[in-house]
Amino acid sequence: MVGKVYIVGAGPGDPELLTIKALKAIEEADVILYDRLVGDEIVEMLKRLGKELVYVGKNCGERGEYRQKEINELLKKLAEEGKVVVRLKGGDPFVFGRGGVEAEFLASHGIPFEVIPGVSSVNSVPASAGIPLTHPKLSSSILIVTGKDGVENWCESILNGTLVILMGRNNIKEICNNLIKAGRGPDTPIAVIENGTLKNQRVFFGTLKNIADIIEGENLNGPALIVVGEVVKVAKKINATNPKIFSSL
Ligand SMILES: C[S@@+](CC[C@H](N)C(=O)[O-])C[C@H]1O[C@@H](n2cnc3c(N)ncnc32)[C@H](O)[C@@H]1O
Known part of the structure; x- marks a missing residue:
């Protein structure tokens, strides 16, 4: 066994x-x-x-x-x-x-x-040093990068890296359109995770051009987090053995 x-x-x-x-x-x-x-x-x-x-x-x-x-x-x-x-x-x-x-x-x-x-x-490490990563008056985004890459790659993160977007569910159409306008490919994978880690977790997969239509009518009421980027494809590969993840890919 x-x-x-x-x-x-x-x-x-x-x-x-x-x-x-x-x-x-x-x-x-x-x-x-x-x-x-x-x-x-x-x-x-x-x-x-x-x-x-x-x-x-x-x-x-x-x-x-x-x-x-x-x-x-x-x-x-x-x-x-x-x-x-x-x-x-x-x-x-x-x-x-x-x-x-x-x-x-x-x-x-x-x-x-x-x-x-x-x-x-x-x-946790910034928090333990008294540094809030976001602040209503000081910063509304966090860029997480590896120091093994050059700074020039950090500037390209919006076009190539993983984006994690909190509080974006209601603006998802606008976010996707603006990312495409900024140069991100319309077929870039995207996932919307509602009630993450909870028993009623739901995950919706799509692309920048179709995710707004996919979640329309699904009645998403819980907290939701959006992930944009090629890493979203990994979920498809590892889903087979994980019944918790629902795939619309
Ligand atoms: C290979 S990454 C692994 C990150 C890890 N998976 C995580 O989620 O924290 C290792 C780096 O994480 C950071 N790191 C991890 N634990 C830390 C700690 N207790 N204090 C400061 N930095 C830490 C350091 O930059 C370290 O070089």
């Missing part, structure tokens, strides 16, 4: 910022594969729980791609042995954490998996 892989976000390091859902998965786990950025106190806690631990963090000078292949194969092997595996990553596994790559790999091999979001450093 095949086991299951939980791809879990461990938060920014403080064990109290580990979620209850993450703790439940850890308790259920037979083996935990963890990264360098998982906080020391959290690793100590895992040791006290007597869990089998495997460190899979990248060491200095090690090639990321090669290491990733090894990790993917290890996840598959352990799940095929019938084990419950927790793949524990710093912050949130889908924010600069290769969680999406691992989910794609597991989905393509028919291995059951679940993603447990974590508290990302993106919002």
